Amino acid sequence: MAFPQLFRLAGAHVGVKKAALDLAVILSDRPAAAAACFTRNVFKAAPVVVSDAVLRESAGYANAVVVNSGCANAVTGAKGLADAWAMSKAVGPGTLVMSTGVIGVNLPIEKIITGITHIQPGTTASHWEDAAKAFMTTDTFPKLRSRSFTINGVEYAIAGMDKGAGMIHPNMGPPHDTLLGCILTDAPVEPIALQNALTYAVDRSFNSISVDGEMSTNDSIFLLANGAAGGSTITQDTPEWIQFRDILTDFSAELAQLVVRDGEGATKFVTVNVRNAATYRDAHTIASRISTSALVKTALFGEDANWGRILAATGSVPDTVIDPSRVSVTFVPSDGSAAFPVLVNGEPLVVDEERAKQVLSLRDIEIVVDLAVGDQTATYWTCDLSHVSLFFLSSPHATHVCRNMSLSMATIEARYTCTI
Amino acid sequence: MAFPQLFRLAGAHVGVKKAALDLAVILSDRPAAAAACFTRNVFKAAPVVVSDAVLRESAGYANAVVVNSGCANAVTGAKGLADAWAMSKAVGPGTLVMSTGVIGVNLPIEKIITGITHIQPGTTASHWEDAAKAFMTTDTFPKLRSRSFTINGVEYAIAGMDKGAGMIHPNMGPPHDTLLGCILTDAPVEPIALQNALTYAVDRSFNSISVDGEMSTNDSIFLLANGAAGGSTITQDTPEWIQFRDILTDFSAELAQLVVRDGEGATKFVTVNVRNAATYRDAHTIASRISTSALVKTALFGEDANWGRILAATGSVPDTVIDPSRVSVTFVPSDGSAAFPVLVNGEPLVVDEERAKQVLSLRDIEIVVDLAVGDQTATYWTCDLSHVSLFFLSSPHATHVCRNMSLSMATIEARYTCTI
Numbered sequence: 001m002a003f004p005q006l007f008r009l010a011g012a013h014v015g016v017k018k019a020a021l022d023l024a025v026i027l028s029d030r031p032a033a034a035a036a037c038f039t040r041n042v043f044k045a046a047p048v049v050v051s052d053a054v055l056r057e058s059a060g061y062a063n064a065v066v067v068n069s070g071c072a073n074a075v076t077g078a079k080g081l082a083d084a085w086a087m088s089k090a091v092g093p094g095t096l097v098m099s100t101g102v103i104g105v106n107l108p109i110e111k112i113i114t115g116i117t118h119i120q121p122g123t124t125a126s127h128w129e130d131a132a133k134a135f136m137t138t139d140t141f142p143k144l145r146s147r148s149f150t151i152n153g154v155e156y157a158i159a160g161m162d163k164g165a166g167m168i169h170p171n172m173g174p175p176h177d178t179l180l181g182c183i184l185t186d187a188p189v190e191p192i193a194l195q196n197a198l199t200y201a202v203d204r205s206f207n208s209i210s211v212d213g214e215m216s217t218n219d220s221i222f223l224l225a226n227g228a229a230g231g232s233t234i235t236q237d238t239p240e241w242i243q244f245r246d247i248l249t250d251f252s253a254e255l256a257q258l259v260v261r262d263g264e265g266a267t268k269f270v271t272v273n274v275r276n277a278a279t280y281r282d283a284h285t286i287a288s289r290i291s292t293s294a295l296v297k298t299a300l301f302g303e304d305a306n307w308g309r310i311l312a313a314t315g316s317v318p319d320t321v322i323d324p325s326r327v328s329v330t331f332v333p334s335d336g337s338a339a340f341p342v343l344v345n346g347e348p349l350v351v352d353e354e355r356a357k358q359v360l361s362l363r364d365i366e367i368v369v370d371l372a373v374g375d376q377t378a379t380y381w382t383c384d385l386s387h388v389s390l391f392f393l394s395s396p397h398a399t400h401v402c403r404n405m406s407l408s409m410a411t412i413e414a415r416y417t418c419t420i
Numbered sequence: 421m422a423f424p425q426l427f428r429l430a431g432a433h434v435g436v437k438k439a440a441l442d443l444a445v446i447l448s449d450r451p452a453a454a455a456a457c458f459t460r461n462v463f464k465a466a467p468v469v470v471s472d473a474v475l476r477e478s479a480g481y482a483n484a485v486v487v488n489s490g491c492a493n494a495v496t497g498a499k500g501l502a503d504a505w506a507m508s509k510a511v512g513p514g515t516l517v518m519s520t521g522v523i524g525v526n527l528p529i530e531k532i533i534t535g536i537t538h539i540q541p542g543t544t545a546s547h548w549e550d551a552a553k554a555f556m557t558t559d560t561f562p563k564l565r566s567r568s569f570t571i572n573g574v575e576y577a578i579a580g581m582d583k584g585a586g587m588i589h590p591n592m593g594p595p596h597d598t599l600l601g602c603i604l605t606d607a608p609v610e611p612i613a614l615q616n617a618l619t620y621a622v623d624r625s626f627n628s629i630s631v632d633g634e635m636s637t638n639d640s641i642f643l644l645a646n647g648a649a650g651g652s653t654i655t656q657d658t659p660e661w662i663q664f665r666d667i668l669t670d671f672s673a674e675l676a677q678l679v680v681r682d683g684e685g686a687t688k689f690v691t692v693n694v695r696n697a698a699t700y701r702d703a704h705t706i707a708s709r710i711s712t713s714a715l716v717k718t719a720l721f722g723e724d725a726n727w728g729r730i731l732a733a734t735g736s737v738p739d740t741v742i743d744p745s746r747v748s749v750t751f752v753p754s755d756g757s758a759a760f761p762v763l764v765n766g767e768p769l770v771v772d773e774e775r776a777k778q779v780l781s782l783r784d785i786e787i788v789v790d791l792a793v794g795d796q797t798a799t800y801w802t803c804d805l806s807h808v809s810l811f812f813l814s815s816p817h818a819t820h821v822c823r824n825m826s827l828s829m830a831t832i833e834a835r836y837t838c839t840i
Contacts, residue, residue: 042735042742075731075744075768103728104768217732294714298810308523311495312637315462322462324495348495348524390718390810 001125001146004157004186006030006228008123011130014115016070016101016108023115024067024134025091026182032226033188034062034096035195037202039219045074046084047097048220054088054096060191063094065182065222066116069137069163072178073099073107074217083109090116098220100137100163100178132161135180139163143258149247151240154231156187158251162221164211164259178216179206181255188227189244193236197245198223205252208284210291210382211263223248260381265389268300271366272380276373278321283378286369289317291382300365301384305331305356307342314369326372331356334364345372421545421566424577424606426450426648428543431550434535436490436521436528443535444487444554445511446602452646453608454482454516455615457622459639465494466504467517468640474508474516480611483514485602485642486536489557489583492598493519493527494637503529510536518640520557520583520598552581555600559583563678569667571660574651576607578671582641584631584679598636599626601675608647609664613656617665618643625672628704630711630802631683643668680801685809688720691786692800696793698741703798706789709737711802720785721804725751725776727762734789746792751776754784765792 006029016022036055038048054062066087073080083106088095090113099107121127132144146159162181189197202221227233234240261269272290277283290296293313299306307329315322329343340359342351359365383389426449436442456475458468474482486507493500503526508515510533519527541547552564566579582601609617622641647653654660681689692710697703710716713733719726727749735742749763760779762771779785803809 040736040738041732042740043731043744075728075763075766077767103731104763217728217735294805301810308495308637311463311523312461315637316460318460320462324463343495343524346495347497385714385810387807387810390721390805390807 001128001159002148002157003123003125003128003146003159004184004226004228006186006226007184008121009127009131010119010121011132011134012115012119015111016068020136021130021134022068022070023112023119024131025116025119025121026065026131026184027121028063028184028224028226030226030228031061031063031094032224033060033191033194034058035060035191035198035223036096037198037206037221039216041217041219043075043217045072045099045218046076046080047073047087047099048218049081050084050088051096051098051220051222054094058094060195061094062096062224064091065096065098065224066091067098067135067180067182068107068112069100069135071099071101071105071107072103072218074103076104076106079106083107087112087116096222098180098182098218098222100135100180100218103217128159135161135163137163137178138264139262141262143255143262145251145254145258147251151187151234151243152231154229156185156229158183158185158187158247160184160251160255162255162259164262179219179221179259181206181221183221183223183248183252183255185223185225186227186229187225187244188231188233189225190233190235193234193241194223194225196236197241197248200245201249201252203284204249205256208287208378208380209256209260210288210380211260211266257381260383263383263389265386266383267363267386268384269364270300270382270384271364272382273366273368273377275368275370275377277371277376277378278374280376280378282320282371283376286314286317286320287378287380289313290367290369291380294385297382297385300360301386303357303360305342305351305360307348310367310369311343321373322371323373328370328372330368330370331359332366332368333359334362334366421548421579422568422577423543423545423548423566423579424604424646424648426606426646427604428541429547429551430539430541431552431554432535432539435531436488440556441550441554442488442490443532443539444551445536445539445541446485446551446604447541448483448604448644448646450646450648451481451483451514452644453480453611453614454478455480455611455618455643456516457618457626457641459636461637461639463495463637465492465519465638466496466500467493467507467519468638469501470504470508471516471518471640471642474514478514480615481514482516482644484511485516485518485644486511487518487555487600487602488527488532489520489555491519491521491525491527492523492638494523496524496526499526503527507532507536516642518600518602518638518642520555520600520638523637548579555581555583557583557598558684559682561682563675563682565671565674565678567671571607571654571663572651574649576605576649576651578603578605578607578667580604580671580675582675582679584682598638599641599679600638601626601641603641603643603668603672603675605643605645606647606649607645607664608651608653609645610653610655613654613661614643614645616656617661617668620665621669621672623704624669625676628707628798628800629676629680630708630800631680631686677801680803683803683809685806686803687783687806688804689784690720690802690804692802693786693788693797695788695790695797697791697796697798698794700796700798702740702791703796706734706737706740707798707800709733710787710789711800714805717802717805720780721806723777723780725762725771725780727768730787730789731763741793742791743793748790748792750788750790751779752786752788753779754782754786
């Protein structure tokens with residue numbers, strides 16, 4: 001894996017959680033342009049408030065990020081705010097903060113501060129992996145990815161880590177868990193250009209996934225660009241900016257999809273593609289509605305080609321341009337076999353039940369809804385709602401037990417029998 | 421039971437469904453002022469389009485209602501529209517139509533027309549009950565209620581029937597399944613006053629319930645007022661109109677709650693009360709968001725006093741006035757014991773786990789969210805999301821089998837074991 005230069009990282013266990021890594025520190029050895037997208041939930045957790053303030057104070061620069069898992073430091077009042085500031089200041093000036101875990105409980109702040117004092121960041125792959133592991137709550141695997149790219153002949157690296165796996169349906173906007181993500185690059189980007197690229201990318205990646213339809217109080221994505229690899233600074237609306245924005249969008253989508261793949265109890269990975277809408281907003285809102293529909297998600301779990309539920313969800317979104325006589329719905333199998341249309345221009349086709357079963361039994365499924373009223377497209381990634389999801393969602397203790405014991409989905413499903 | 425005068429009803433089996441009653445005809449022996457609220461889904465079923473046209477043509481009068489269950493006549497194109505018109509005309513001029521059942525399948529229209537020709541409406545309690553039974557799809561009991569009321573010394577009766585039990589999260593507006601409801605009264609009300617009373621009542625009853633968060637293509641509520649009991653005609657904005665509107669609202673809420681009580685797989689009946697909001701719209705939208713949150717509904721099933729999920733749902737509604745430091749959350753037990761506050765003015769209380777378990781183990785639970793920023797209140801009724809709900813939602817065939825076999829919840833739950 002190629003990692004961006006002049007970043008040092010570490011993950012440690014400091015005692016927020018019983019045994020697993022629970023603290024990450026990420027340092028940039030030179031001041032980095034920094035951008036963030038935060039949850040739009042009214043109940044913003046203390047670390048969100050503090051990171052927003054840090055970024056405003058520095059006018060878009062940061063030196064470090066500190067992250068803890070196991071406690072969200074959300075709905076914790078004045079004490080919570082002081083704790084988040086203490087975390088930031090213990091690392092140094094210009095430090096952004098993220099927390100994820102239980103709501104309504106104060107941080108064990110002394111343990112965290114002591115941990116920060118002793119942590120030893122470095123640049124090896126295992127430093128990066130430990131940092132990614134310290135993000136995890138009910139995740140079953142750490143989520144770390146990196147890529148190289150070239151702009152104007154200069155080679156850059158971009159790397160990122162994020163975490164799920166419950167309360168996932170982010171809606172993040174520029175300066176505002178529990179989706180946490182941190183993306184680092186050694187490309188040189190001017191702060192406002194960086195923020196605009198991130199806002200664009202987040203809308204098409206982290207804001208386009210859903211596991212359980214819930215927007216958390218802590219959702220945060222940070223992007224640091226320290227320019228350590230050289231080259232000219234990328235500014236807004238240049239061809240280089242568009243190139244960077246598109247690379248960032250694609251990379252963010254990869255990180256976001258990891259969260260859906262690891263969704264609590266998910267047995268299907270579902271891509272919802274809404275095409276030829278009048279506006280991007282229409283396409284995105286309809287894709288979101290389909291992706292969060294309990295009836296669509298349970299039909300997918302039941303491997304039932306129930307296009308009526310897809311259509312009902314599509315038609316329930318207010319203020320969108322839809323002409324019922326133009327709408328088509330198609331299932332696209334992930335095994336490369338022919339697409340499977342079920343509704344064409346508003347007219348239902350006679351469904352070959354055998355073929356439907358075949359397509360729906362695949363783990364990866366794509367649903368295409370073509371509105372045929374414009375040229376805008378949006379893609380959402382979601383999962384099904386299975387017995388295992390429900391088990392996790394209704395038994396918070398069990399979630400941690402099962403996931404921390406690394407029980408495989410197959411084991412949980414086997415234990416979780418339906419005999420009716 | 422007291423039924424309104426000069427209405428005749430019948431329910432029959434005509435062969436849309438295999439065995440159960442599937443056709444209802446309701447006649448008013450004198451022209452009735454008529455009002456309707458229809459689904460706001462873009463994909464309106466043929467009977468919705470036809471009933472809307474009938475009402476417009478008559479400028480708010482109707483003579484009859486015809487209803488079939490077993491087939492929704494939705495997404496059925498020109499043939500579906502012709503079939504819905506044929507149903508209406510077979511009963512006679514001024515006949516409103518409702519259908520509920522499978523989407524994307526044409527009606528067996530000949531069987532229905534033959535059924536209409538032979539049906540024998542009458543006025544006895546069993547005529548009313550048979551009509552209510554013919555509304556049912558996956559419902560486990562017919563939903564029929566009646567009341568008497570007095571305005572200016574004249575005694576009137578109001579009776580109504582409705583059905584659930586899946587795809588329930590209606591959003592209905594004035595002239596536009598699958599929630600179907602039909603309310604009949606012998607009070608004399610002018611058509612526009614009747615429509616306005618119904619719109620007001622539906623917003624506070626049928627539009628304030630959720631089972632699975634889905635808005636159907638067929639949701640329809642009809643209200644016929646034939647004035648058979650005499651008295652002066654009630655017109656808009658008079659004290660008599662407000663009296664009638666409030667009686668209607670209360671009666672509609674009773675009918676709406678029956679649908680939630682019979683929600684597919686529900687084990688809890690949950691009242692969500694949002695108080696002291698800046699606007700009614702804020703209160704209603706937040707109550708709706710809490711009532712449809714998968715995380716809240718699964719926590720309720722798990723009997724977990726997870727106020728963090730309630731708060732996250734509350735804060736995720738855009739464009740509402742919320743001051744995090746003023747919000748309080750309380751569980752109100754249905755056994756008459758003391759209210760159980762968990763968050764007061766944005767500060768979490770230390771939760772007595774024993775007491776939480778006690779309160780959450782009740783079948784009926786009320787959640788009160790006090791925003792303390794105004795004086796507007798809205799109430800929503802919802803249910804939990806249980807293993808049985810999920811079983812029904814993911815196995816459409818099983819739903820019909822289990823429900824038509826009248827398996828009790830206890831039987832289904834016993835067969836449906838969780839051994840993890």
